[in-house]
Amino acid sequence: MKQIVFISGKGGTGKSTLVSSLSILVQNKMLADCDVEAPNLHILIEGKTLKKDDYYGAKEAVIDPSLCVKCGLCRETCRFGAINEEFKLIPMKCEGCGACTLVCPKKAIRLEEVKTGETSICSTPRGTFSHALLDIGAEGSGRLVTEVREYVNKYKKDEEWLIVDGSPGIGCTVIASITGTDVVVVVSEPTKSGQSDLERVLGVARHFGIPAFVCINKYDLNPELTLEIEAFCERNGYPVIGKIPFDPSIVKALQEFKTPIEADNERITKEIKNLWERLVEEIKKLETV
Ligand code: SF4
Ligand code: SF4
Numbered sequence: 119m120k121q122i123v124f125i126s127g128k129g130g131t132g133k134s135t136l137v138s139s140l141s142i143l144v145q146n147k148m149l150a151d152c153d154v155e156a157p158n159l160h161i162l163i164e165g166k167t168l169k170k171d172d173y174y175g176a177k178e179a180v181i182d183p184s185l186c187v188k189c190g191l192c193r194e195t196c197r198f199g200a201i202n203e204e205f206k207l208i209p210m211k212c213e214g215c216g217a218c219t220l221v222c223p224k225k226a227i228r229l230e231e232v233k234t235g236e237t238s239i240c241s242t243p244r245g246t247f248s249h250a251l252l253d254i255g256a257e258g259s260g261r262l263v264t265e266v267r268e269y270v271n272k273y274k275k276d277e278e279w280l281i282v283d284g285s286p287g288i289g290c291t292v293i294a295s296i297t298g299t300d301v302v303v304v305v306s307e308p309t310k311s312g313q314s315d316l317e318r319v320l321g322v323a324r325h326f327g328i329p330a331f332v333c334i335n336k337y338d339l340n341p342e343l344t345l346e347i348e349a350f351c352e353r354n355g356y357p358v359i360g361k362i363p364f365d366p367s368i369v370k371a372l373q374e375f376k377t378p379i380e381a382d383n384e385r386i387t388k389e390i391k392n393l394w395e396r397l398v399e400e401i402k403k404l405e406t407v
Pocket of ligand 1: 181185186187188189190191192193205221222223224225226227
């Protein structure tokens, strides 16, 4: 199974919209949404849940009042101010470091795992789909992305492709998203910040030795900057495999929870089909190197 992860320097460049379109156009594939902090692919791809699990991504101290003799050692030791004057835990402040458990003379404190999100695997008419949601403000996003990918491994059959909606940015969720993938496609847009984000995220792919391709979304909104981005990509050996024009029908389709392909816009459909065909060609070229 060839793995392709669509990423971007920041959210809102259109990568989920593109992945949702490919979910209709590409056959024999699995899908995954690794943007666990703000997933939205499931809004556009309905399916039947095969399995849903709680995700325990953090630990928290639990104080047993029946054993506590109020010696104060845990409170003195906690660097995060997570134990109050009555020797009760302030959960929001606890980092789960475990230092208090080491100093308690009565073994009145233990660490317990805390639920910080959910993972889901769904059967959809477009292929098996793995996704997850991290609780607001919770930690462990990188490990949750790894869980999403592990579900793919558990449920894969003989699919030819895995198409992943990756996380935006350049942090640990992106690194977890692209780990072990065959190629990445960076979805950019022709703005100054988009250009800068593109260069940064391409740097992450280069660092991990993953072949990277570029798609410029809404390219016609700033043709000069699009030319600059194309020149940068050419200089640095990143093929631009697609340029998608801005089209109000895409916005309308999304407002109706539809993919751009379902908007019956021939021009957009053709551009996205071309992008996929070019990507497949580029992947074949990589195999012969
Ligand atoms: S260290 Fe243990 S016994 Fe002492 S106050 Fe904390 S929980 Fe209670
Ligand atoms: S686990 Fe760490 S952060 Fe939490 S209460 Fe104990 S010492 Fe403080």
